[in-house]
Every structure is written in C-alpha cells, then in structure tokens.
C-alpha cells in the first residue's frame with residue numbers, strides 16, 4: 001500500500017506526518033516502527049496522524065505514535081508541525097486551531113513570524129495522574145515542588161514527576177552535556193514507579209530565564225528536542241523556585257520558549273516548525 005507523507009521537524013525532533021483525512025492510515029506497531037526506522041524506512045522520532053475531529057467545536061484530531069510503534073497522549077513539538085502541515089496543505093484557513101489529542105484539546109496558533117505557540121493546558125501535578133506511584137516514598141520539599149528520591153543505576157536521584165498530558169521525570173544536573181542521558185535514560189524510562197513509563201528530562205539551570213535541556217524520550221530514545229519535556233522542565237524549575245517565566249530552553253536541536261504563570265495557568269510553548277521534504281512510501 002502506497003502512502004504519502006511529509007517529513008518535518010520542530011527544533012530537530014523529527015516527524016513523519018500523515019494526512020489520514022484523504023488516505024486510509026491504519027498500521028500495525030511493526031509498520032510504525034518501519035516508518036520510523038532511519039535505515040529501512042523514512043526515519044522519525046514520532047509519526048503524526050491528522051484526522052477529522054470527532055468533537056463539535058474542534059478542528060482536527062491529531063494522533064501520535066512513538067518510534068517504537070506505541071500510541072501516546074501528547075507531543076508538543078509535533079503540535080507545531082501539525083499546525084504548519086494543516087495550513088500548508090490547505091486543510092484549514094485558520095491560524096489558531098483547536099485540536100483533540102489522546103490527552104484532551106490543545107490550541108496551537110501560528111504567529112506572524114511563522115513561529116508557532118501551543119497552549120498545552122495546565123500541568124498535571126497529582127502523582128496518581130502522572131501516573132507516578134509515590135507509595136511509601138518520602139518526598140523532599142523544594143519551593144512548591146516535591147522531589148521524589150528514586151534509585152537509578154546504583155545512585156539516588158531527586159525527581160520532579162509531572163504530566164503535560166504525557167508523563168515526565170525531571171532532574172537537575174550540573175552540566176547537561178555531560179549528563180548520563182544514554183546510561184540512565186532507559187532505566188528511568190522503565191522505572192517501576194512509572195506504570196506507563198516516562199520521559200526523562202535532564203535540565204541544567206543557566207540563570208532564572210535560561211536552561212539547557214536533554215530528554216530521553218519514552219519510546220524514542222534521546223531526541224534533539226522534546227516540547228512537552230521543555231514544558232515539564234520549566235514548570236518543575238519554576239515550582240522549585242529556580243526559574244521565572246518566560247524561560248528560554250536550549251536543546252541540542254534549537255531553542256524553545258516556555259511561559260507559565262504558575263498554578264492552574266496554561267503552559268505556552270513557542271518554537272519553530274519546518275518541512276523537510278514530501279514523499280511516498282510503499283508500506
């Protein structure tokens with residue numbers, strides 16, 4: 001079966017984007033893995049599938065599949081690529097779009113300068129909803145945050161656990177470039193305290209408005225940038241009393257900007273979205 005796709009990225013977090021309004025897209029996990037494969041397929045951290053909305057007042061539905069073939073709840077960089085895709089393909093003439101995801105409706109909008117801001121909704125902080133199993137753990141208080149001590153490869157690491165629609169475990173490191181992302185990332189991703197697995201963030205605080213961030217993503221490994229990971233890291237940093245909004249997040253693939261007023265306020269993620277090429281693949 002031949003399908004048309006668009007290869008895109010947001011700060012180097014790369015995507016195969018599929019229009020499922022004009023072509024039938026229903027793949028097995030093995031087919032998603034093949035699309036994501038950088039040697040035998042197209043290559044991507046995630047596949048994004050654009051469908052008709054199922055809810056009144058919503059413009060589109062957007063589904064996310066990790067490189068390992070698993071469907072997941074949210075993708076911040078993907079939401080920006082989604083907006084550029086539906087505008088460039090003429091699927092809408094709106095600039096602010098309501099899109100339903102597995103974790104609810106989010107509202108991305110294209111700015112005059114071509115950058116895209118995504119209203120990612122409020123962070124979810126209750127451990128059970130992350131989901132994170134805090135049973136029997138003694139949290140360490142820092143500012144408004146509670147840090148959870150978890151054993152990772154023979155050492156105890158303090159984490160903020162929160163959800164941006166998808167689960168994140170954020171730790172602060174002295175030097176993001178030297179952080180043990182490849183070694184500890186898989187252990188954190190599969191930690192028994194996170195029943196749905198977790199995205200592992202390693203954040204270096206530069207000053208109150210600048211951080212460096214690397215993320216070992218659930219189902220994809222380390223990516224050049226993670227939008228929800230940037231939101232989660234900044235929320236954690238603000239709650240810990242270390243950062244003030246807005247925060248510039250330097251990732252290995254480019255810069256993202258995160259604004260959050262605290263409490264139940266929505267997190268705003270701003271950054272680029274780029275189309276790399278169009279193609280067709282027999283899958």
Ligand SMILES: N[C@@H](CCC[C@H](N)C(=O)O)C(=O)O
Pocket residue numbers: 013045046064066072073074075076077078166167199217218219220223225226227228229
């Ligand atoms: N790259 C994404 C997040 C994609 C999903 C994530 N790997 C998960 O499993 O939750 C982003 O930009 O947010």
